[in-house]
Amino acid sequence: MTFDAGPDAMDTTAGVSIPEACRALEQAGADMVGFDRGEYPDGAAAVISLMAQSTSLPVYAEINAGRAEIVDSRIVYQEPAAAFGERLERLRDAGAKLVGGGLGASPEHIAQLIRQRERLVRKARRATGDGG
Secondary structure, eight states: OOOOBTTTTOBOTTOOBHHHHHHHHHHTTOSOEEEEOTTOGGGHHHHHHHHHHHOSSOEEEEEOSSOEEEETTEEEEOOOHHHHHHHHHHHHHHTEEEEEEOTTOOHHHHHHHHHHHHHHHHHHHHHHTOOO
8 A cells, every 4th residue: 555645644545544445455355564654764663553453464664765756757766775764763663574676776785684683682682691
């Protein structure tokens, strides 16, 4: 689903809310729910949180590498890879079980997600006294 319409950009273009979409997908037999944050990647954690509250299914997020910009008549996404990777902890804390790269995400952007994940795993292990 893409949630980028409505007064708070939390509905689909057809006017379906996040809780409505989650209920419909769950009733249809979905194994997971997810979204493409479209033009508002900074709001991804709020969408994830509401999705996680609206369903018992795992939640997936595909985030763009920043907002689309027009440069020399081309649409580009200029978010630095490090900033892209820094979103992972907020998305995880909001309830995301799987995070992927959307428009503009390069191999370096994905590598930053992996680095962040490894950092978070080490942090969790230290917090539980599990070495690593």
